[in-house]
Amino acid sequence: MSSARKLLRALVLVGLGIGLTVPATAAQAEPSPSELTEQINKASTELEKVVESYNKLNEQLKQTKAASAALAARMGPLEAQLAEAGAQLGEMASVAYRTGQAGTASALLDGSGPLADRLGMLDQLARDRRQRLEGFTEAERRYTEEKAKLDATVAKQTAQIKELAAGKKKIEADLDKLYKMREAAYGSATSSGTRYTGSIPSISGKAGVAVRFAYNAIGTPYVWAAEGPNGYDCSGLTLAAWRAAGKTLPHNAAMQWDVVAHIDRGSLQAGDLVFYSGLGHVGIYVGGGKVIHAPQAGDSVKLSSVDMMTPYGYGRVR
Template structure:
């Protein structure tokens, strides 16, 4: 190989090496604070969707367990009734044979002859049929309830498997978040927001004077400001979005499911112009919910790594507005 060819080959290899090294060097560059924030927000939004799906499944499992318990409570007495009915029929047959004159020869010797025997046989047969109909009715009801309970158990097993899948997905996302939070800690000195100390007296002064149950819910939400986002949390030490609205209205004596989409199905839908403190505002495809406190502001549990805060209601696209009934 000539010296010229060797030189060209060396330059080509050197250029290729530079091309390979340059992207790798750029890829290893530390992300900017803005890039870190965007990545954390994307992962937090993804985690919130998983958490809300987990919350919805938990609510459905809770409802199905209650339905299964109600069915079991009905099955027990029904079984006892059917068993008693069978015992009554057996006793009726035994008693009739022993004391009712069913032996044909003995019955024919009694006044009335065969006609009386037929009457007595007809009466006993009628009573027996009535008892048997009762048994069949009880058995059919029992079978129906057992079938329904079997169906519910199948649903519960499937939902339990889904809950495990969601929990595993949440853990994967949290592992990703943990890596991002470490980068954020290196950039800002702290992975998550510091809890905000708010004495009760300050909370009472900050909360607007609102009467009734809505006022109770709003004051509760003010008291949660500064507490951390906790997935599936409904207080008192941490909350996710639907857990905060649930807890606020639970303090006011109203019950809401622990899921934004299910809360949307439980409230009365209203227009933006009808908003008043205590109402709920739903966001981005029913993946987030906040408590309206008036003057265009809400209190919500925003996302993982952040704390409950008060902010403007238009922080993300709004799906709709609801009033707790």
């Protein structure tokens, strides 16, 4: 046996004797805290997009339900009109069946009354029958048309409810992964928020009401699809702040962008909304280069720089 082979055999025997271990460099290294934070931020951004999609679908479902209720309310009177028109048509048919249309001939031939009067009577009867038939046909058309709309709306509503249920499952699964990542990085899945105890800027009007609400919400936990009072997501917070000021906003950042007046950075005032992440995130500007926002799952409502991310745009609630 060559000396090289003897040395290799000796090394193997020593390794077996002491319990051979894989060098650290050969194993996958654990991510550093900074790497974990980067992964968490990326996962949170993706999750927020899913949450905002869920919120948008929920808003659309509200609109669908409202449309369905309005259509259903119209169906009652239309059904009554159709029934009345049908009854009139049935009565006319019954009379025609019983008389065998003999009344028409006898009115012309029995010689009672002037001929012009008799012809006028027949013309009126014909018009009355035609009007009743047209009335029934129109009532039936309106009823059928509205019923088709209602059926389509109910089908759409059912599909939206199913889609929401699927979206909820995905969010819950993504949250479970995110919380595990946060626990590995920070030792806890969630961070406890601290209420704001500083002075709140004095701002007049409805914007001031919205800003005070936002300051008082600092420290409240992020809760997906929530609009208070015990938790908020990003669009839920801006919705709730402006609801306190008597204004209505949809629960979705992109839909809020659609209903606000778009302004430039130089026009920014306290109470305006600041949009981020391709309309996937929104906060409320409170002045001094700061926004209050509900950042991400596991975190709480906080005061941050308006440039915490690159703003997508700025909007003023009308």
